[in-house]
Amino acid sequence: MCEAVEKDLYAVLGASPSDSVQQLKYRYQKLALECHPDRLGDVCDSEAESGRRKFLEIDAAWKILSQELQQAWPIDSIVSLEDMTWDHDECVYTYCCRCGGQFIFSEEELPWRQGNDDEKKRNESQHMVVCCDTCSLSIYVKLSFV
Template identity: 70%
Template sequence: MSVEKDLYAILGASPTDSVQQLRHKYQKLALQCHPDRLGDVCDIVAETSRKMFLEIDAAWKILCEDETRKTYDQQRRARELKQDWPVDSVVSLEDMTWDQDELAYTYSCRCGGQFSFSEEELERRIDEEKTNESQHVVVCCDTCSLSLYVK
């Protein structure tokens, strides 16, 4: 998963929940969106529910076993420690504006500042991120502490 989904959030749970609490939340959600329990619904609702069910089931399969849960918790914690800035959003490069005068891509921050970087800087960061097998580049705002992921 890129910018991984939190498996606990998928189940509406917390990392401190016991396996029994996780099972209860899983069962409740699974009953709500299980394809066999939907009855007559349109194809879009059925497909959305099927995807939700698969996501819930996958999260449960990882969190219900001690060993896989421990591994997931370690990976989750490592991601949290690696990220030392608040991420405001994820945008694609196409969402950004090319500033011909500055020769840079820009994107407005909610604080009124700008996220910006040159094409040369983008290429350098992409090369760095490829070695980390990441699919995004982190850019910081020029006025506040927020950052965003650029895909």
């Protein structure tokens, strides 16, 4: 009888359960680029197979976690980035949750900051989901561009 080995999906992505969906996505994208079979170049067959397995493991972990997290956190409201408060001392955007907690994210977590800063990336990233630091609610933040 074959026993299935349970893997810590967060560990596969080098993340932790407390990471936001945006942080998980960033880690997935970074690892996927590093391990993608097309990027391996001229390597021996065993290294190519190992790299392919690693890429598939990373891809599966992201697909499972992103689906679970999006289903686990109900969207409480839709908020514009302009409606959020910029904390100059902490360098984060904040928005109060009805539970008394906060929705918090840094400028570095903005989708266009997690890769190249071209116009195409900005056009594809016009929203993000931010989770409350206290309860299970999340907000849908509409991003606008100047």
